[in-house]
Amino acid sequence: MLLFEAGVSSSSSGLENQIFQYIDLHQNEFIQTLKEWVAVESDSIQPGLRQEVTRMVELTADRLRALGATVELVKLGSHKLSDGQSLLLPPLILAELGKDPQKPTVCFYGHVDVQPAKKEDGWKTDPYTLTEIDGNLYGRGATDNKGPVLAWINAAESFRALKLDIPVNLKFIIEGMEEAGSLGLEEIIKKENQRFFSDVDFFVISDNLWLSNRKPALTYGSRGNICFSVEVRCGERDLHSGSFGGIIHEPMTDLIALLDSLVDTSGRILIPGVYDDVASLTEEEKKLYEAIEFDIEEYKNNSGVKKFLYDTKEEILMHLWRYPSLSIHGIEGAFHEPGIKTVIPAKVIGKFSIRQVPHMDISIGEHQVIKYLEDVFSKRNSPNKLKVSVPTSAMPWVANINDPLYTAARKAIKTVFGQDPEMIRDGATIPIAQMFQNITRKSVMMLPVGAADDAEHSQKEKISRHNYIQGTKLFATLFLEIAKLPGKLQEKSNTTTTN
Numbered sequence: 001m002l003l004f005e006a007g008v009s010s011s012s013s014g015l016e017n018q019i020f021q022y023i024d025l026h027q028n029e030f031i032q033t034l035k036e037w038v039a040v041e042s043d044s045i046q047p048g049l050r051q052e053v054t055r056m057v058e059l060t061a062d063r064l065r066a067l068g069a070t071v072e073l074v075k076l077g078s079h080k081l082s083d084g085q086s087l088l089l090p091p092l093i094l095a096e097l098g099k100d101p102q103k104p105t106v107c108f109y110g111h112v113d114v115q116p117a118k119k120e121d122g123w124k125t126d127p128y129t130l131t132e133i134d135g136n137l138y139g140r141g142a143t144d145n146k147g148p149v150l151a152w153i154n155a156a157e158s159f160r161a162l163k164l165d166i167p168v169n170l171k172f173i174i175e176g177m178e179e180a181g182s183l184g185l186e187e188i189i190k191k192e193n194q195r196f197f198s199d200v201d202f203f204v205i206s207d208n209l210w211l212s213n214r215k216p217a218l219t220y221g222s223r224g225n226i227c228f229s230v231e232v233r234c235g236e237r238d239l240h241s242g243s244f245g246g247i248i249h250e251p252m253t254d255l256i257a258l259l260d261s262l263v264d265t266s267g268r269i270l271i272p273g274v275y276d277d278v279a280s281l282t283e284e285e286k287k288l289y290e291a292i293e294f295d296i297e298e299y300k301n302n303s304g305v306k307k308f309l310y311d312t313k314e315e316i317l318m319h320l321w322r323y324p325s326l327s328i329h330g331i332e333g334a335f336h337e338p339g340i341k342t343v344i345p346a347k348v349i350g351k352f353s354i355r356q357v358p359h360m361d362i363s364i365g366e367h368q369v370i371k372y373l374e375d376v377f378s379k380r381n382s383p384n385k386l387k388v389s390v391p392t393s394a395m396p397w398v399a400n401i402n403d404p405l406y407t408a409a410r411k412a413i414k415t416v417f418g419q420d421p422e423m424i425r426d427g428a429t430i431p432i433a434q435m436f437q438n439i440t441r442k443s444v445m446m447l448p449v450g451a452a453d454d455a456e457h458s459q460k461e462k463i464s465r466h467n468y469i470q471g472t473k474l475f476a477t478l479f480l481e482i483a484k485l486p487g488k489l490q491e492k493s494n495t496t497t498t499n
């Protein structure tokens with residue numbers, strides 16, 4: 001047996017070392033599979049690429065079948081685009097590997113769709129060709145979320161290849177519409193709560209990043225989000241600014257004024273009532289932020305900006321995790337190409353979103369925003385038509401960090417990375433976290449494997465070889481640690497005998 005080789009942590013067991021060595025030895029194969037996955041342009045945002053998303057979902061299903069899993073492809077129907085056209089949604093994967101009533105059941109969530117990426121956006125490498133430079137694997141989806149999904153599959157695969165018993169039952173829910181707002185997902189979770197999810201004990205999501213470039217993290221909360229579309233239109237067609245400029249109320253001018261009324265220069269949201277329901281800060285919670293290791297300069301460097309709105313670690317973390325924020329994302333219909341076009345666009349749609357935090361309410365938030373925009377608009381005496389809509393929204397999520405699932409993950413992190421994780425929240429939104437918790441009432445955890453400088457959604461998205469391979473080990477170790485948790489076995493066999 002190849003036990004206790006150099007480089008293997010002394011705190012890990014013989015079994016763990018055997019698995020770690022297998023993973024180290026096969027790392028290039030794991031990277032090759034990631035390369036094949038990244039090569040699929042599974043962009044869920046551009047309608048023209050929807051077939052590639054479906055192809056990616058099918059590729060994932062094949063991989064799971066190769067692992068020995070039973071795979072269901074659940075049809076999600078179609079959705080309406082802003083131009084009224086209807087477009088088919090990719091199917092959702094529900095898969096399971098192992099069904100031993102004596103073992104706990106862990107359900108893994110991930111997504112295989114990606115953000116749009118074009119070489120012209122400023123990528124140094126082709127976004128759909130996974131390219132290794134200095135230990136980093138660059139490519140769209142490398143860290144968000146194909147790498148982590150594969151790390152989980154690789155972990156299970158390593159047990160299988162070594163003919164080792166996986167000590168937990170595994171379930172998978174893999175979607176292809178996360179980047180477009182997880183369309184159709186909530187309905188399925190509700191529908192499957194009494195069936196597919198009924199025997200799940202733990203939910204693990206790996207779809208966010210560490211807070212630092214080097215220190216592992218465990219995530220117990222994420223912000224919600226309400227996405228708004230604000231349409232202003234003057235008529236059916238675009239106009240020449242030479243023929244009409246100066247004599248009409250221009251939609252773009254109205255829209256810019258509306259967007260400019262949302263937030264002030266210090267980042268404070270100007271919509272009345274928005275902060276009313278934000279959870280008040282306790283002394284206990286304040287201490288959590290003080291204890292976190294957070295390198296402001298590193299985080300600033302990762303972003304490429306020179307100055308943040310806040311100077312202290314505590315203020316920055318609180319404004320990312322426990323206070324709402326408002327971001328303006330873009331304007332549909334506005335002239336945006338290089339060069340000059342002396343047009344007055346007839347219809348423009350502004351896009352912005354509000355990241356919500358406990359205990360804000362989505363429908364209250366929607367009403368506050370709509371009322372405010374209508375008020376601001378009415379003061380302009382514009383004859384144009386204003387239409388505000390909410391294409392998607394998701395609730396914030398916070399978990400109990402004393403849950404046994406977190407204990408298991410802390411141990412696994414310590415074994416694989418040799419240090420305790422930073423306990424963090426995430427400023428982004430993982431809609432499914434709150435859905436799992438609220439609908440199934442089971443334990444939910446986010447366990448990131450990507451580092452803070454992975455640049456998800458950006459032109460230099462990557463995952464490091466180290467994080468991808470250690471992430472694979474982390475998930476394998478998590479299976480072992482979850483199986484060691486007390487109580488569950490007892491509880492499970494009770495329910496199986498009474499049924």
Ligand SMILES: Cn1cncc1C[C@H](NC(=O)CCN)C(=O)O
Nearest residue numbers: 178179180181207208225428429
């Ligand atoms: C599409 N969408 C609209 N509202 C929220 C989202 C999800 C999106 N999720 C992430 O980025 C996960 C990061 N690991 C986001 O938070 O923007």
Ligand SMILES: [Zn+2]
Nearest residue numbers: 144145178207
């Ligand atoms: Zn993601």
Ligand SMILES: [Zn+2]
Nearest residue numbers: 144179456457
């Ligand atoms: Zn994403």
